[in-house]
Amino acid sequence: MFGLEPVINMVLIALLTRGHVLLEGNPGLGKTDLVKTLSDALGLGSEPLGPAVTKPWGRIQFTPDLMPSDITGTLLPDRELAHRLVFKHGPLFSNLLLADEINRATPKTQSAMLEAMAENQVTVLGETHPLTARLAVRGAVGDALSEIEATTPFFVIATQNPIEQEGTNPLPEAQLDRFLFKIRMPFPERAILQKIVEKIAGPGRGGGVPQSRPSQADSMLFHLSRLAGALRCLQPADPVRAHILNMVMASVGRFDQVQDVTGPRLKMLQDFCRQEVEMPLGPRAAGALTLGVLGWSMLALVSPAEPEQIPARTAEALGTIVVPALRHRMRFGSAYAGPGGVGDEGAPDDKHDAMVRAFATHAAPAVGDYARTFADMVTGAAHWTSL
DSSP, X not given: OTTOXXXXXXXXXXXXXXXXXXXXXXXXXXXXXXXXXXXXXXXXXXXXXXXXXXXXXEEEEOOTTOOXXXXXXXXXXXXXXXXXXXXXXOTTOEEEEEEETGGGSOHHHHHHHHHHHXXXXXXXXXXXXXXXXXXXXXXXXXXXXEEEEEEOOOEEEEEEOSSOOTTOOOOOHHHHTTEEEEEEOOOOOHHHHHHHHHHHHSTTTTOOOOOOOHHHHHHHHHHHHHHHHHHHTOOOOHHHHHHHHHHHHHHTTOGGGOOSOOHHHHHHHHHHHHHHEEEOOOHHHHHHHHHHHHHHXXXXXXXTTOGGGTGXXXXXXXXXXXXXXXXXXXXXXXXXXXXXXXXXXXXXXXXXXXXXXXXXXXXXXXXXXXXXHHHHHHHHTXXXXXX
């Protein structure tokens, strides 16, 4: 996967924190390959991990005529005992699922996806079927072999095509909120495109990836579970935590609970929120930002030999992940034109991302030089958080 390091890092963060990812991009940018590569990297091979699903990875191409039973499965007559009905699993029962053009589905089918993403289960004709299971897995910790209980993954990577808008149904807010990140897939630079072409037409093309043994998948699940547990034991730096809470409270108009934003900066934040914010943030956004900054610090900023440095790098991480974490959770108007506001130039998606950056900058607490430093970092990250 050439040139997609930031995308891959965010996908891994979502996998670790049991979130899901929404990718927006044109066809042919490697979304399906991303799921296949992730499946191979996890050692899933050709066998599913755990008894709850029927395959390691799957793909659903959403269309307007797709019914809920087409993705969840349904009851069918037993081949041996015709008078008995048995449940036939649908493609939803996968450890890793690519939900392609999810916004082409009808609201009824989207509701089945919402249950799966929110509850890790589906309900068919009144009967509930789990999508995850608890397994005892073993792995090496130093020189010793250890065993823990781990939950098998159910991870959705959904896509939207920003060009084709006819025949689409916007995802409901409750479903959008289930995605940890919304990532705009970048078109590759010329050098990256050349590498892709060389891989397609170069020596060894067409060779398959060796299938992993189930024991490798168990070991990977062991280490992922330990890593996820360690991640959830951490907390961001105090100014970062205050900043996250400021954003949520300001978005719902609770300015009396915004800390360390005073004077003209508070007036700017109030004007921005009252004139622009049409869809505020909720508790799940605070959780997504918290897990996102910890995950980005762990995977992209801190050496594995220095895990104690993770909280200290969360301010830099927030400048990087705030747009992918909030772009699908916030809706803005177009009236705001005050200091630090956003002009009318540029594509709508770019303007929306700029609004998220402006909102986050206004809400930064003035603790030491944190607010100024964050403004610099979120501006510096703009060159690729337009992804």
